[in-house]
Amino acid sequence: MACGTTQGLLSVADALATYRRVLAPLSEQELPIEAALGQVLAETVRAAVDLPLFDQSAVDGYAVRSEDLQCASPQRPVTLTLSGEIPAGQSTARAVAPGCAMRILTGAPVPAGADTIVRQEWVVREGGVVRVERALAPVTDLRLRGEELRCGAVLADPGLRLDAGRLAALAMAGVSQVKVHPRARVTVLVTGDEVKPVGELLAPGQIFDANGPLVRGWLAQRGQPLVRCCVVADRFENMCEALAQALEESDAIITTGGVSVGDRDHVPDAAERLGLTRHFWKLAQKPGKPLWFGTGAQAGRSIPLIGLPGNPAAVLVGLAVHVAAVIRALEGEDAEPEWGYAALQEDAMPADQRDQWLRMQLRTDPLSGTATLAPLPRQASHMLSNMMAADVLAWVPASEEAWRAGSVVRWLALR
Ligand SMILES: Nc1nc2c(c(=O)[nH]1)N[C@H]1C(S)=C(S)[C@@H](COP(=O)(O)OP(=O)(O)OC[C@H]3O[C@@H](n4cnc5c(N)ncnc54)[C@H](O)[C@@H]3O)O[C@H]1N2
Numbered sequence: 001m002a003c004g005t006t007q008g009l010l011s012v013a014d015a016l017a018t019y020r021r022v023l024a025p026l027s028e029q030e031l032p033i034e035a036a037l038g039q040v041l042a043e044t045v046r047a048a049v050d051l052p053l054f055d056q057s058a059v060d061g062y063a064v065r066s067e068d069l070q071c072a073s074p075q076r077p078v079t080l081t082l083s084g085e086i087p088a089g090q091s092t093a094r095a096v097a098p099g100c101a102m103r104i105l106t107g108a109p110v111p112a113g114a115d116t117i118v119r120q121e122w123v124v125r126e127g128g129v130v131r132v133e134r135a136l137a138p139v140t141d142l143r144l145r146g147e148e149l150r151c152g153a154v155l156a157d158p159g160l161r162l163d164a165g166r167l168a169a170l171a172m173a174g175v176s177q178v179k180v181h182p183r184a185r186v187t188v189l190v191t192g193d194e195v196k197p198v199g200e201l202l203a204p205g206q207i208f209d210a211n212g213p214l215v216r217g218w219l220a221q222r223g224q225p226l227v228r229c230c231v232v233a234d235r236f237e238n239m240c241e242a243l244a245q246a247l248e249e250s251d252a253i254i255t256t257g258g259v260s261v262g263d264r265d266h267v268p269d270a271a272e273r274l275g276l277t278r279h280f281w282k283l284a285q286k287p288g289k290p291l292w293f294g295t296g297a298q299a300g301r302s303i304p305l306i307g308l309p310g311n312p313a314a315v316l317v318g319l320a321v322h323v324a325a326v327i328r329a330l331e332g333e334d335a336e337p338e339w340g341y342a343a344l345q346e347d348a349m350p351a352d353q354r355d356q357w358l359r360m361q362l363r364t365d366p367l368s369g370t371a372t373l374a375p376l377p378r379q380a381s382h383m384l385s386n387m388m389a390a391d392v393l394a395w396v397p398a399s400e401e402a403w404r405a406g407s408v409v410r411w412l413a414l415r
């Protein structure tokens with residue numbers, strides 16, 4: 001991982017550390033578990049019950065006393081008298097007496113007296129009796145109370161994002177409410193007088209807006225609440241006005257374009273005018289060098305502004321690497337980026353001292369399981385057409401040992 005500065009530019013690793021250092025999680029709230037889907041736990045969660053809740057049958061069969069079957073064999077089957085039936089969801093106060101069996105279905109509580117279950121495939125039933133031709137150890141096909149979890153056992157730690165499987169695990173353990181950090185509500189400000197929505201007629205010099213669909217789509221794919229997404233004219237006053245409103249309404253602000261050194265690049269100056277604290281501007285990465293990051297104080301909260309460079313590939317990197325990290329910090333998620341690792345198939349020499357983010361194809365050899373990264377053409381910052389073929393965004397550090405073919409580098413999934 002690159003560290004420190006390259007020609008006055010901050011490293012990607014230091015940018016990621018900055019987000020963790022300066023951002024605090026949004027205040028927690030208590031919610032019913034299903035309303036907490038996609039949110040991050042703000043507390044340690046413990047099982048509210050034993051799991052399983054009671055001794056229960058793992059199969060459809062018969063609840064019996066194993067001692068009754070000690071001598072059972074195909075030559076000397078044991079005949080037991082049927083003395084009841086227990087479907088799942090019901091229980092019986094009656095016990096299984098010696099020489100008796102009770103019909104039991106999967107998940108039903110094991111009646112007193114019985115210590116094992118004989119599955120129905122191993123039994124011949126004739127009217128009111130069952131014939132068993134094999135001996136069974138105690139606790140065969142039986143799920144014991146508390147064998148998975150004891151009431152009070154730690155189920156999850158703070159910082160865990162809840163998905164469907166985790167919600168189900170909470171529900172099974174009797175947990176109905178959890179404290180979570182809310183999702184961050186994001187405002188997106190797209191700059192660029194030259195951009196027009198696709199489908200409209202273009203005047204000479206104009207282009208179709210790619211960053212609007214890119215940022216809105218990326219946020220929507222993650223289920224991120226969007227406060228608003230607006231196009232802001234390339235005028236200082238307009239940017240100040242839009243930022244002031246965004247600071248009042250949002251937990252995080254993303255801008256695209258207008259962060260470089262051009263006459264109409266107003267984001268850094270507008271942020272300064274509104275009193276935001278700048279944490280860095282310009283990173284040793286390509287694409288996305290002039291990325292601007294700062295925070296504004298608003299009613300006791302600290303609102304991050306991530307100023308992404310306007311080139312669409314720089315916006316892609318900004319979202320996948322930087323905005324994702326900012327959102328993780330705001331939402332209290334205790335997780336690293338979801339890095340994968342694979343070897344470069346070809347040299348990926350950088351043009352300068354900046355680390356590169358390259359859109360690549362990930363190929364896995366089905367026999368060896370070895371993953372390699374195959375390069376794609378059209379990698380420049382203003383190009384996105386190779387997204388049709390790209391699987392991952394590979395982080396290729398600028399050092400020679402890292403960009404040579406065969407080097408193992410990190411990647412983030414693009415889909
Ligand atoms: N003299 C210098 N010029 C530039 C430098 C530099 O160091 N010195 N850095 C270059 C790098 S690297 C980048 S990245 C860009 C970033 O500039 P901005 O963030 O100010 O972005 P813009 O100038 O507004 O736009 C850049 C580029 O992207 C196109 N664009 C903008 N918005 C959209 C959109 N919504 N959809 C599609 N395309 C968009 C815009 O037309 C420009 O072509 O600065 C370099 N310049």
Ligand code: MOO
Binds near residue numbers: 286287288311
């Ligand atoms: O930092 Mo820029 O995105 O290389 O053109």
